[in-house]
Amino acid sequence: MYRNEFHVPGPGPYALTHSVGCLPKRSAAAIEERYLQPWQDQGGDAWPMWLAAIDDFRESLAALLGGDAAHYCPQSNLSSGLAKLLPALPKRIGRTILVAAEDCFPSMAFVLQRAREIGYDTRLIPRAQDPSSMNTWSDALTSEVAAVLVTHAHSNTGIVAPVAGITALARERGIVSMLDVAQSAGILPFSVAQSGADVVFGSCVKWLCGGPGAGFMWVRPSLLSELTPTDVGWFSHDNPFEFDVHSFKYAPDARRFWGGTPSVVPYVVATVAIRLLTQIGIETLRAHNQELMRVFRAELPASWRDRAVLDGIGGTLCLPLGNAQEQLLRSFRAHSVRADFRGSIVRLSFHIYNTSAEAATVARCWSGI
Numbered sequence: 606m607y608r609n610e611f612h613v614p615g616p617g618p619y620a621l622t623h624s625v626g627c628l629p630k631r632s633a634a635a636i637e638e639r640y641l642q643p644w645q646d647q648g649g650d651a652w653p654m655w656l657a658a659i660d661d662f663r664e665s666l667a668a669l670l671g672g673d674a675a676h677y678c679p680q681s682n683l684s685s686g687l688a689k690l691l692p693a694l695p696k697r698i699g700r701t702i703l704v705a706a707e708d709c710f711p712s713m714a715f716v717l718q719r720a721r722e723i724g725y726d727t728r729l730i731p732r733a734q735d736p737s738s739m740n741t742w743s744d745a746l747t748s749e750v751a752a753v754l755v756t757h758a759h760s761n762t763g764i765v766a767p768v769a770g771i772t773a774l775a776r777e778r779g780i781v782s783m784l785d786v787a788q789s790a791g792i793l794p795f796s797v798a799q800s801g802a803d804v805v806f807g808s809c810v811k812w813l814c815g816g817p818g819a820g821f822m823w824v825r826p827s828l829l830s831e832l833t834p835t836d837v838g839w840f841s842h843d844n845p846f847e848f849d850v851h852s853f854k855y856a857p858d859a860r861r862f863w864g865g866t867p868s869v870v871p872y873v874v875a876t877v878a879i880r881l882l883t884q885i886g887i888e889t890l891r892a893h894n895q896e897l898m899r900v901f902r903a904e905l906p907a908s909w910r911d912r913a914v915l916d917g918i919g920g921t922l923c924l925p926l927g928n929a930q931e932q933l934l935r936s937f938r939a940h941s942v943r944a945d946f947r948g949s950i951v952r953l954s955f956h957i958y959n960t961s962a963e964a965a966t967v968a969r970c971w972s973g974i
């Protein structure tokens with residue numbers, strides 16, 4: 606019943622939300638009303654309206670993911686937030702290692718690895734070690750570790766990390782915990798506070814259906830005063846409109862990570878999407894997603910069913926194909942299924958705009974394989 610709220614590309618099933626979530630229909634009117642019209646009518650005097658739109662974005666995140674709007678800072682994407690955070694962390698003698706799973710999103714690992722320039726080495730937990738096991742993290746979080754990046758839901762396997770356990774362990778061992786929610790925000794119920802993370806990085810591209818450009822970071826309030834970003838701009842200043850070149854004071858809230866003149870349109874679109882999903886309710890979204898994964902699994906040929914493991918995963922079902930990829934690709938084309946592959950794994954995501962009939966159609970692509 607919510608499908609009508611979105612532009613869902615056809616003609617076949619759209620199972621690509623792990624890549625890009627579908628556009629909410631209300632977005633075009635919101636861009637017109639909140640971005641174009643103020644610009645057209647007010648020129649440079651549109652800024653108060655544009656900034657109010659970005660404030661609404663921060664408020665909408667707080668309504669969905671918890672915490673206070675002041676502790677969310679807009680970012681263009683997750684990597685930019687991480688790149689701003691690392692040099693802002695207080696340097697601690699003997700703490701020079703950054704930890705992440707080898708299966709984290711490469712862009713995040715690139716940023717961690719570049720932090721070599723500022724004195725950090727990166728320890729990637731090998732793929733062979735299960736990121737859903739606390740033992741894996743316990744072994745990796747040694748006394749030289751400064752910070753750990755946890756991927757909530759892994760994009761290549763769907764595996765969900767035991768976030769609260771890892772962040773609690775990190776805190777106990779004096780390690781800053783950073784959480785990547787790119788593949789979980791909008792589909793897995795969680796709150797920034799309950800995650801236990803010190804910093805949360807997200808974007809709205811995937812399950813939040815808010816398009817590219819509306820990234821964000823949330824910072825635990827008690828940590829803020831210790832963080833001194835070097836990548837700043839006038840919107841990181843306590844009073845951006847002071848215009849005194851000799852005076853810079855960090856904004857007391859997460860805005861200290863903001864930077865120069867912000868973009869506006871991505872936040873207008875993302876706010877529409879976040880509000881819509883919040884209105885539908887995260888429990889409803891997740892229940893629908895799980896139901897469609899069950900339908901998909903039940904409709905798979907029996908010989909494939911065991912490979913479709915539904916326990917311990919986020920919104921995306923990642924199915925190993927062995928050497929059946931070419932055949933499946935042909936079948937997907939024949940049924941106009943939109944999904945994608947990572948190596949020999951097929952990734953399938955069912956969101957609120959997908960139907961049970963579509964999940965069954967996708968599964969039928971396996972017949973005869």
Ligand SMILES: Cc1ncc(COP(=O)(O)O)c(C=O)c1O
Pocket residue numbers: 623681682683684685709710712713756758759760785787788808820
């Ligand atoms: C787990 C995860 N993290 C991060 C990203 C994207 O990072 P960025 O916003 O820096 O491009 C993705 C995109 O696919 C992802 O799946």
